[in-house]
Each structure stands twice: as structure tokens, then as C-alpha cells.
Amino acid sequence: MKRIALSVSVLLSVTFVPAVVADEGMWQPHQLQGLRQQLEERGLEIHPEKLADLTAHPMNAVINLGGCTASFVSPEGLAVTNHHCAYRVLQYNSTEENNLLRDGFLAREKSQEIFAGPGSRILVTVAVDDVTAAVRKGLGGMSPRERYDAIEKRRKELIAECESDPGHRCRVAAFHGSLQYYLIKALEIRDVRIVYAPAGSVGRYGGDVDNWMWPRHTGDFTFYRAYVGADGKPADHSDDNVPFRPEHYLKVSDAGLEPGDYVMVTGYPGRTNRHRLAAEVENEFGWRYPRRQALMQAMMDLIGEVTEGHPDDAIKYAGTVAGLSNTVKNYSGMLDGFAKSDILERKRRVEEQLVKWTAGMGQSDPLASLREVVAEAQAVRERDLYSPFVRRAALLGSAGTLYRLSHEKEKPDAEREPGYQERDWRRIKERLTRLDRTFSPRVDRALLRWAILEYAAISAGQHVAALDEWFGLRGNAVDESALDALLGEMYAKTQLGDQAKRLAWLEATPKKFEESDDPFIQLAVKLYPGDREREAEQEERLGRLQELQPLYMKAMIAFLDSRGESVYPDANSTLRVSYGTVQGYSPRDALTYTPFTTLAGILEKDTGEDPFDSPPELLTAIRERRFGRYADPSLDSVPVNFLADLDITGGNSGSPTLNARGELIGLVFDGNYEAMASDWVFMPEITRSIHVDIRAVLWFMDAVDEADHLLTEMGVTPAV
């Protein structure tokens, strides 16, 4: 939906109350032409058509890191993203002595750039084609199972054909709940290198304390470089590779930015749920989020306890803990935001109106059957939430992946489950290789034990038979000493902790697994049949949804169109454009957040202790006011972070923020606490995105880290 709502006042301190407008929507680039009037009202200076061409500037410079976004900023494949997007890569390449996370890193020349590691990818979208007709033809008469299988088969075929072009990765993405399908083709660059990361005390300034918070002062940026073979084509990492020369890269603007200025974000937002039913919203906020939050907090506490006094283990699990901490805080904010919002009432009202409207048109109720399927899924919600936590233990998870792969390999590639096709094998191998850096048997065992106890406590009727049998559970009863003995034996006996032996299973047949005496392999084998049954159940349900959701969305789109409202699809990790303006907000009565923070705020916050321990040279540069031309005269300092009212979600992290002329003015890196429920509901008065101002990035590079050669490469003249 495209909704432009007048917000409540955010500026009570001035006698006039300006009407603040916030812009909901993560738009498909081709939709922007239809929004031309709004875009121009906000201040866009280039033609929206320019944004629809994915092969041209600026869209072609926007790249996908898988879960994050980045953008090319030089003709030699230099790319900028968020520090937190590079967190795991920096962690993977850190040791106690050479700690990239803590100390940062700067390659003074290309030969010093560090290979990010197996699995790091840069994806450059090169084509997006509507394949709805091909995917959906003749689905009408099919059973749910047939429908699901047919759609999967057609998607795989389209992908396989697309990926026959070497060096590319393709996907068929569903829009509006399988109403539309697009084939997305991307160049897949496999040799990604770390060029420059600021110290952790800059890149993660404020840490978990400031995460999701405003006012914010985080230098959340890191630079990568894309490398390809000497022929210019994607290649595995090699010293012979050369920097990738993108057709287009973003021009950096240090011309400045003011409250109310037009801004847009182009990137790969992961997932939103703006079109879910009221019943789903109720289940998520009333049951699932609170439970998941409690489980993740408990996991985090447990890791903290178990790694206490084991610095090696603590480093291995730092990324996991950071992720959990982020999620727990996210859930808190979502639940707080939900409690204060009227989203449920509004959903119910819109659904009622929709049903009434369709009835008025003589059509059948588009919601009745959909609601039944939702209720069915909720009947097994305990099982579906708790049992996956058992599989999160690394050795059991790896065993499950390996055994499943052995089965999938027996099928023709096109029939294999997504994620297990030949195109996925390298990633699976990379994941299993990387495991050593993020895994400790002590911690893994403690996590598995905890997950079993949590799982044992759910309604006995939702238990998984094979799990109960293996761990000797009877209903909710657990013999803890027997469990400890069993776990002791399993971790003593397994050889999956050994990288070479683990990777060897990649080539094994199902039979070899079934004959193995490795306890984790044995358990994976026992879990397999039940897992497939539940998967089939779920796919059957998906098949029904693939019929019902398009009906619902089609009706909803028509209904909203009748009210003059455009509809954007829920986010699905495809390239989108969000637009809006630089805007503060009022989080509480008599309190206003203004939209720019400055270096002065770092002096206010800094305590010298993590997470407010700026590098001394940074503090000195601020105190000495060595701002160069990066300072904003009206702020009398260098802007660090800013707020905008445009619409983002996870996956947008690292996305370039562009000005009205399409120039790079920042990187989006967070949303605000008050709007954490924004994946479900966009609230114009308080939903804000948090950006690092490019002037801060340039200033850090120039005044603190002396990355003059990178500034020059980006076309910026060092100034401090």
C-alpha cells in the first residue's frame, strides 16, 4: 500500500506545527514511474525512469551481499557496506593477536587486501524478468501437493536455464504471496576482499547499548573490493585475480544534507509482513515473538556462562551472541511497539472492509479458506518453534545437512530440494568448512542439552517421536543424569568435530550414513523420515496457500486501488527503492529527536570504556576541531548519523542512501527502537531509518585513519 499520512507533531517546541509526511513502501524499481508526482514533491531531481533501469547508474552500482546490501564507489570495484555486515568476515579473519574486529584494518595497497573467506559473495543484479505466466500456467485444476511441486519444478528449471550462463546466480522470487514471479539474474563475484574497516570502537560505537537507539554515533561502514579472473569473469579466490571493473559506481557527494531533504535507499530488504492476516499478527505478537525472545535470551545467557574464562570460545561465539543480542532487543522493541499500536484493530477493520467490498462485487470471501490454513499451522506452533532449537546445535545441524544432501544427490538435479542442488554444494561445503571458527564442543553440548530440556517441556502431543526416542524422553519427563551421560558419550564419540572427516561426508551415500556409528549421524538418520513427513505436510499447506494467497492479494490490490492507493509487495530480498526525507521524530511527550548527530555527541558519550571507547586520535581530532570541509556549518560540526522517514528492513543494511540527484550521501544501518514492529506496520510518526552520513565516513577516513588513497580512488580530495 502507498499511504501518505499526516503525522502527529514532532516539533512542539516551535509555535507552528509543520505537517510531517513519511513515506511507506519498498518499491520495485519499475513501480517508481507511477509515483513520479510524489517523488517530485519530495524533491527527486532525476527522472524516475532512470531508477527503473537496473543496468544503468545508479541502480547497477547497488549490490547484494546476501543478507546485506553494498554499493560500488570506484571504477576498481571498491564497495562500501556496513561494518556490522562485515562483522562475521572480520571475526573469521581475526585472531587474538591480529584482531580486525577490535583494531580495524586498512590495506595501504591492493596487495595487502585480505580475502574475506569462502562463502563471501557480491551479487550484481543484471536482469529482472516477469516469469509469472511460466510459473503459474495451468495450476488451476491441481491438488495442493501437485501445485507446490509444479511451481518448484518450474522455478528450478528457470533457475537452471538462467545459471547456464557461467558466473551467474539466479532466483525466482515470489511477489504478493505467489501472485507474481520474477526471475532475477545476478553476476556472482566470489573473490571478495577486505580493504578497510575502522576500529570496532568506531564501527560498533555504542554496541548493544546504542543498537536500535537514537541519538546514535556509529561509524558503521567497511570497504570491500570485488576481484575477478584476468578475463573479467567471476573466479575463485586467486592471487592472479584482478579488481572487478563495474560498469557503474556511485558518485560520493559531500555537498551536505539538511532536514527535509529528499533521500532514497536502494537495496535488498529481506522480509516484511505488511499483508499478513489479523490472526497471524495476533499469533506472532501474542505468542511466537515472546517465546522466541525468551529462548534466544536464554541461549545468550548460557553462552555467556559457558564461555566465561574461555577467551578462545568467547571469540568463536561472539558473532552468534551479537546476532542473538540484536534479535532479542529487536523483539523487545517489536513487542513494545505492538503493545502501543492499534495494528490488530486496523487489520481487522481492513479485513472486514475487504470482505464487505468483495461481497458487494458479488465475489466470494477471499479470506475464509486462508484463515483455515493459518489456524492449522498454529495448531502445531509449539513443535515448529521448539524442535528447531535442538537442530541449532552445530554437530547435529551439520549431520542433518550432510545426510539430507546424500539423499538429494540421488535425485536428478532439477528435482532436488532448493538449497541442495548442485549450485548450492559449494556453499554447503564452505559453511561446513567455516564451522571450526564458530564452534566449540563444550559450548555446543551445553546448547544442545538446554534445547532438549526446553523442547521436552512443550505439549506432549506436539513432540517429535524420533527426538523423544533418542533422548529417552517420556512426555515432559527428562532423566537429566541419563541425558548428561548420553550427551557425554555422543560428544566423546563423534568425529564430526574434525573438519576433514566432516567434509568427507559430503561424498557419502545414504547407506554409508545408515551404517555409521557416529552418534550425530545416527541421530540425523533417525530424525530424517519424520522430518520429511512434516516437510510434506508443510509443502501441502504451501500448495494451498499458493492458491489462496494470490486470490487474497488480488482482491486486496483491487480494493485498495478502488481507494486510489498503490500497493508495494512485501520485501523478499529483491532490489527495491524506498524514498522519503531527512526527518526527526518525537518518541515521547515533550521530547524531540533532531535528525542529525554530530561529532560533539561523541565527546558527550565517550566514557573510555567499551562500547563508548573511541580511539584517542579520534577524540583528539574532535577536540581540536579538525573537521576540514566535512563540517556542516549549521551544525558547527561533522554530522555523524542522521534519521530519515523512508521505509527499510533487515537486508537493507549497508544500502547506499542517495540524494535527489542519485549521489551517495550515506549508508543506512539501522531502524529506531520505537518502530521495531515496522516489519508488520509502518507508523509514519515514528518509523525512522538510521544512516551514517557519508561526511562522517569521509572524515573518519581522512582525519582518523589516513585512508587518503581510498578517498582519492573515490574521487574525493583529502581535506584534513
Next chain:
Amino acid sequence: MKRIALSVSVLLSVTFVPAVVADEGMWQPHQLQGLRQQLEERGLEIHPEKLADLTAHPMNAVINLGGCTASFVSPEGLAVTNHHCAYRVLQYNSTEENNLLRDGFLAREKSQEIFAGPGSRILVTVAVDDVTAAVRKGLGGMSPRERYDAIEKRRKELIAECESDPGHRCRVAAFHGSLQYYLIKALEIRDVRIVYAPAGSVGRYGGDVDNWMWPRHTGDFTFYRAYVGADGKPADHSDDNVPFRPEHYLKVSDAGLEPGDYVMVTGYPGRTNRHRLAAEVENEFGWRYPRRQALMQAMMDLIGEVTEGHPDDAIKYAGTVAGLSNTVKNYSGMLDGFAKSDILERKRRVEEQLVKWTAGMGQSDPLASLREVVAEAQAVRERDLYSPFVRRAALLGSAGTLYRLSHEKEKPDAEREPGYQERDWRRIKERLTRLDRTFSPRVDRALLRWAILEYAAISAGQHVAALDEWFGLRGNAVDESALDALLGEMYAKTQLGDQAKRLAWLEATPKKFEESDDPFIQLAVKLYPGDREREAEQEERLGRLQELQPLYMKAMIAFLDSRGESVYPDANSTLRVSYGTVQGYSPRDALTYTPFTTLAGILEKDTGEDPFDSPPELLTAIRERRFGRYADPSLDSVPVNFLADLDITGGNSGSPTLNARGELIGLVFDGNYEAMASDWVFMPEITRSIHVDIRAVLWFMDAVDEADHLLTEMGVTPAV
């Protein structure tokens, strides 16, 4: 000093940065004519001369409660002040069953109004006369001791003459450190009654959590009524008394108020230290405040422990704890504010400039001798800080007062120490009577024991011989079991806990005290000679200051006058006028406090638990938006509290806030956390006063407590 400084921006969210001006100064009413231009620039609509006439409207309506301010708001002596100014009175009149503090109180007719208790006073200033010449004549050739005695004698004579007019209380107040003296004559009304107090969850909303904080939502108001004899003259409490009919009372304005509007506060600010020397500032913030804070926190913790499970004792000490808590938070804020300010450097710079300027005029250094006296006082700072905490124990304090009184009574009245003259006897008696309500032997003993241990630990060289001897201290060594035995015996044996016996000592001669076997009386007798010695030391020092301070202030006034700056005297509990405008501020980077809170903010804050437990009927009225005409259209709600940039301090609590026409628009009740050091330094960017908006007071009265008859009495038509 009158300084008008441009502040840093407090409104970064708007593209223009308005120049915010804040007004330092608590001015003597007669000084306002000289500030006419500034006052009119801020928006004053009445002639400043009107504010200089203490017998006319509006100044005549502003009354002194002793430590707080109030104002008459009806022709029948109805007066409004802060709830926190009435705290001890409400506590004194509360029992477990009839808890005025918790439940509030509303007299539906005059006969239900509750006598506030002995000691409650309303003072109406009727004349202020310059008596400098009379006090200071011929002091030149005197020794410090002679000078001190002469000044005291002359002050007493002036007071005695003034108080020969029955029903009046007079004082001679020193301005600019004894450069000037004014005789202040006030009508003293002794029959003060409680008319209306809102529930504690309104009057203290936010409690200690919100104390000193913004945004604030406290309904900090209470109504008293002044009663006099049938002849219209002040009289002791009696059922035959009639409401006092003030010559003038304030007109309530519910016309509204906007950011930037002119506001002024008229009241009795207690004490500021804006003209202290750098050496004194350094001692206060570097040593004395941190020590006092620690001692008061410890006292508070101890009272908490000792009263746990003793609700009667807890009620008795609630007022003491509230006072301590307030002070501890105040000190924290002052120390934080001081740490961030450059006050010390600025003081040093101004002192240097002053010395240079006077040297340039061929005059001697006005600071050299003054600095010597300051250093002398600091040499006994441990003794002077710690030993008074021993005397804070109620029985020892009472014994000391009584014994001293017996000595003072032997002198002619005019020679008696201030506080022990005939005019003071009634107050002493009232204090000793009231003691029962705020004293428990268990708690008192614990406090005395703690204070002795704290005192024992100071430098042995600063110990008080008589204290050491009585409690068996040797240097810093304490035999705790002997101490406990002694205290046990003292509290078992003393009869001072008995009100009648305690009051009987009011008539005793020194000889009777010296023969007493009451241990607290005995200890007071032993402490007396040393106390007098130290008092004489101090008075001798004061005599020197009475010569040196006027020289310093005279030089400083001349110096600042040479720079075109006016000088207001430090606050001294005399009637002053502060002026400024309604203004928010920016406490931190990217954060702006707007100047009005609203009822909507109460819904945001309310948790249902103390201190955020608004009465249910209040929450309902807000939810139902029963705002009447009290709502501000631009806020879309009723304003609750507001900020102004005018200059206040303790003693101003309860002061009326007036608009440009001199109408009542609020009551000032607090300062903000960031500016707690403002008794020492006024910082225009962040020093703010917090006011309860009169529209909130009227709304609470009208929509929540149905005090329609009081509204009518105030000339307001009930509207909800």
C-alpha cells in the same frame, strides 16, 4: 551580573537556528526599572514600576512560607503553593487510616479546613527599607569581633523596633555580602489551614525518579487558607478566627501560553553562591559536596534499613528521607554539571581581570585578604562538616537547643543570639512539640551511632574534645561494644523523649541543666563551652568578612559596571523577581526537550505502580479527552508542566509564575537536572525552571477532584 548570552542551538531539527536567550538574575523588585528595556524586549506588558511597589498588585499577593513561596488567589485568603512545600504539613496531619499524603484532601466547606499545625506561617512582606547606613555606621576602626557584635546589635535593635508593631515579623537581610542591609517587615499569619491537596500520585507524580527531570508530569500544587482573628489581625489558631482578606490577590489566566512567551517568577529564593571565590568553588565541588552527598546517602540507607518492617517509624521519617533523597540527587546533578562546566576557569579568569582592573585604578587587591580568610575556614572543614551530623540526632539536638536557651535567657533580649530571642521562643517550643511526629528512639539511636563512627574517622587534629571524651574515642579508635552499651544506657535513661518533660526544660535555668542526670542534657552541658569557643572563632571570622566582602563586591560591581553589566545580589530569602521566556533546551546531541508536557504524556508514563500510579479517574478523564477549555489547541491536550529559562533556586518553590500582564499562569516547582550547579553558575543554554501550568491545576481541580467551589472562589468558571 546581567549577562545575555547567545546559546548553542536547541532546535537543530529545523533548518533555521533561532537565537535563544536566557535571563540570569534574581532581581530586587526596585532594580527592575533599570532593566526596563530588556523586560520589554522579552514581552513584559506592564510597567516595571508596578513590580517595585510591594504594597500593590501583583507583588503584595506573593507570600513567604519560610523556605517556600505562595500567593493569594482569592479575596478570602486562599493561597496556592507547591504540594512538596506542604509535604511536611500533610505528613504531620496524616495517620495510617487518614493519609493526606497518599489520598489527598479537599475541604468541601471552610469548616472542614484543617489547621496546618503549630509553626506553619504565612508571611506577607509589607515594607522593605534600606538600613545600610544604620547598620554600617562607624565600623571602620573596629576589630573583627567588635564589628560582628556591633552589626548584630544594630540588626537586633532594628528588628525589635519593627516588631513592636504586633503581628509582624521583621528581619535585616544582608545583600552583596554585607555591602547593603535592608529591613524587611512582614505580616505574620499564624493560623494556616489546609484547603485542598491532590492525591500524592498527582502531587508527587514521578516521585524521586522524575525529581529534577524533564519531561515532567507532576501536579505539584496545594491550597492553604490564611486565617486571622475577628479583628483582622494575626492570631493563634482558633475556631473563632476568620479568613484573612488580602489587599491584593492574583488573577488566574487560562488564556494560554506559548513557547517564547514572556514569563516571570516572584518569590523568595533562598541562597545562591554566584559571587563566591574560585577557591571556595573548588573546595565545595572538589571536597564538600561529594562528602555531604555520601553522608546523606548513608543516612538515608540507614533509615531505610532501620524502619523496614516498622510502618509507624517509616511514616515518621518519610519527610526526612524525602528531603535527603532530594538533596542527594541535587548533589549528583551539581557534581555532574560542575564536571561538565568551565565555571572554575571562568571564575579564575574574572578574578584575574578584577585584580588587574583594580590595580589599573591604583587600588589595592580586593581579593588577597579575603582568600586568606577562606583558607582558614577550610583548614577545619572536616570538623565543621562531620560534627554537626552528630548533633542531627533529635534528642541531642533538642538538649543542645534547650541548654543554650537557658543561657541566652539570662541575657537582655537584645543581646541574645539570633534564634534565641523572645520572638523565637514560640517557634522553639513548636519545634520541640512537633518532634514526636518525626522521631523514633530506635531510629534516632541508630543515626547517632552512625554519625559518631563517621565523625571518629576524620583527622584526629580536627576532633572536638568534649565529644571524644563523652563517647570514649581515642583518635580514630572506637570501641564499638562500649559505644553500644553507652548509647543503650543513654536512650534507656533519658526522659527527653517525653513531650511534657522535654517542654518543661524550656523554663529551666542553666544550673538545673548542670545538675541533671539525663545523659543527653549532661552531654549538651559538656559540649557547650567548646561550642561557644568555636562560635566565637567563627564570629570573629565573620567580622573580618564583614569588612572584606563589601570591598570585594564593591570592586566587582564597579568592574562589571565598567563593562555595562548590572549586578543582582545573591539570593538571601528576600522577595525577588526573575524573568525570561518559555523555552525548551537540548540536553544532549540530537535531543531536544520541548517546553510543554501534556496529559498524553501521563498515559505514556503510567505503570500503575508508585511513583507512576495516577488515580484511575484521572486516567479515564484523559482517555475520554474531557479537557474542557483547559486544552491548548496547538498541543491538542492540556499542558501539564512547562520549562522557562528564568533564574530560580530553592525557596522559589511554590512561587507564582506570571505572564506579561502579571496574571497567574503557573507555579514554579523545580529546576532541571543538567543545571543543578546553577546555584553557583547560570548556564543560559541549559539552565531551566520547571513549572506546573495553571491550566493543569484548574483541570485537575475541575475534571478529577471536582473542586468547583474553589474554582469559583478563584473567579474561574468550572468547565468540564
